[in-house]
Amino acid sequence: MPKVVLIILSTILFLWPITGCSTLTKENVIPLTQEDQNPVTAKMDVTSPVYTFSYDRRMDPAEDVKMYAPFLKYLETATGYNFELRPMTPNQNLIEELGTGRVDIAAIGTLSYLKAHQKYGVRAVVRGITEQGKAEYRALIITSTNSNLRSLSDLRGKTFTFGSDTSTQGYLIPRIMLTEAGVNLTDLTGYTFAGSHFDTANAVISGRYAAGGIQDTLGRELSNKGLVRILAESEEFPSSTISVSPSLPTDVVKKIQEALLKFAPEGKDKGMLYHWDQTEMPLGFVSTDDKDFEKARIWAVRLGLFSGGTE
């Protein structure tokens, strides 16, 4: 009988810690609010050297973050540097941020590059290889599937939507295409900057605008799905760049360039990426320099998008 009592007691003692004794422990009470009316800011990690990365907004803001976050993981692995993704808020100008060194690296289109290069001496280190296997891309002018537009000249007296006013595929190249077709902005009933290629697509599909200039990759995808009809296709222009701030050390630039050139989004690095095929650099990068952007620079100047010289 003593054995039974011993077993019961030992079992109770064994189980004691499970039976909620933690409620007896005295714990600090955290106040939810404070009297101090000074704005509270969270402490951000500023100790470790971090290179900031930003981009031209291209699609849905959250989708952009989801696409570039794993890309930065690749760069961190390949270079050994830490990178921080810094989306631009509406009150921030990426060209200025990049030029002044608050952003070290950025994925920007030709037009942004031309402006940043002219104003701050920003350098393009690589250009993206499109799904056609080229380091050039095109822009498309799309219309809704039930539109009766047959050529760009039919756009006179119609509404038109561009992407962002800094976008190459969403603005520069569509402007070039319209100009070559003899359609000036004044010929249009109205035009707008939707903000992104997504917004352009939505505006055209919904019929709010008769046509829109859009990235060729997304335009073809939407056309294949029967959501839009391709009205015109541009000639090739240099694809989007990865450009670096002029303040970034050369060795860091070189290391980053090497890592970018080794980037294989359809090969070894595919698994870690998110919808990378929808970017303007789905097959990786080739090295580039300023000469590759001469034609685009001439058109941009001609269209009055920027002055052309160095400010």
Add this chain to the structure above:
Amino acid sequence: MKLGNKISIVIVAIIAVMGLLTVPLISHFVGNALRESVQDKEISLAKVVASNLANPALTGNYLTVQRNLEGLKEDRQLVYAFLILPDGSILHTFKGNISSDLVELNRLTPNQSQALKSFSSNDGRVEDVGVLLLDGLESELHIGYKEDYIQATLKRVFETIFTLTLVGVILGSLAAGALGKYLSSPIEKLTALTRKIKEGQLDHRVTITTKDEVGELAQSFNRMLTALEESMSKIRVAEEEQRTKNRELSVLNGVAETIRLGQEINTVLQDALVQIVENLALSGGWVQLRSRETTEINNIITLGITEHAIPCSECEFCECDLSMIEQGQCLSKSSLHKDGRTYQVTGVPIFVNDRILGAIYLLSNKELISADLATLQTIGGQLGTMIENVNLWKELKAREAKVSQLLEKVIVAQEDERKRIARELHDETSQSLAALAMRLKVSMGWIHKDTRKAEALLEESKDEAVRIMRELHNIVFHLRPTLLDDLGLVPALRWLAESRDWKEPPEVDVQGNWSKERIDPQVETTLYRIGQEAITNAAKYSQATHLFIEFKVEATEAILRIQDNGKGFIWDENMFELEQGKKPLGLVGMMERASLIGGRVEIYSEVKHGTTVEAVIPLKKEDNSYGKN
């Protein structure tokens, strides 16, 4: 403590321990599961909220973000929500300023995408759920949920489980008590039965009719008891048989030990009676022996009863033969009143072969069992054999004495014969031969001087030689008469009677049915020597004037009778028991000679009426050729 109580206590203890184990464990696991489930939902909700807030936050629509956060507060379980933007600024749901402690309480580390932290706040217990606004972006959304309702739910679960466990313990205890009683009841029955078995009561059985293992055990137990009872019964019977056998052997052994040759029969019978009475635990008894020739009782040995208390009885078993005895028909049972008590009297015959020598009677308080009766019958045979052996022993001893006397007589007779031969050779033959030698020497001296005288001397010498030869013939004849060999027994005896040195030669008369056919030479010689002794005695002592010799050969025996009419002598059978040196060896010698070949010699004598010696010798079939002729 009873087994049923032990079982009850153990089961109650097990239920209680299991309850004690179950309540905290279930509370722990249910609490954890509930907490994990709630946390999963909280995290999911936080991620959904973060996903919804991502675009307005990234596009700088902070008012939208603020409204969305405040919209979350419709959930009563939500305490707060705040968003840390990449630049460190904070959007939150508090009316006042958010506490910096709260902001830093559950910050995500670089590799974390979500974090949970439970803490005590000035608004109760809160669980802070932190998620990234978007992976790869340094922006965190934190939502605080009330934990009180989880605790309340856990408390309700704990109370329910505790109540159920308590009810389970009570019901289990009742069931355990009933189970203990149910299990221990048949065992108690079996235990009670084992006590009875221990006391030797094998006729009890346990009545358990359940169809389970206990029922099988009970049935096996009953079967075992039946087998045990049968075995014990056999053992008891065997023991009783063994005891009876032992007693029988003990009696027989005791009786056998009393039998010592050379002792008086009465002594042996007395000892045997003591052994029987002691070993069979009897009250007493007596032995009656009858005379050989009649049924008259001539000897009574008693034990535990006086002779005059013995009821008179004839030779009770004299009509019994061996087969009747062996069949147990020769038993007597009666009762005897002695000293105010009634005894059973059991009588069995004392017998040897078919002869009833007497009876043994035993007193007992109750009737004897058949085994004892069989033993007594065996003892009857044993005592009969013993009495016979004692009698034979006595006869043997007597015969040994007679043989010894005969041997002595034979030696004396041989010496007498040698003396006679020596005396006759010395006194007669030797003298005659010396005279013959002298006469021959004288004749030799005269042969050349006077031939006639020499011839006359030689003639005398020849006559002397003839006489010497006759003397030698007589000597030899007395050693073994040639007449016996040549003419047979009767002529030899007649010659012997006539040639004895009688003072007055009697008239010898011979009768019989002898013939020329001869009987066995051994019988003939024996009868001749008996006759020779009788005739010699008659010649020496009887002074008879008439001697009658009769010889008859019957179908089975040869009879020789020598009868004289002399002075006779006083015949006494005890004369053969005389001291050494005074025994009538001649008479003994005759008897022994006859007995050596299975015959007998009987002597009848009366003073002045002569003596008759009769020898009867049995014949083998081929020996009785006398009768045929």
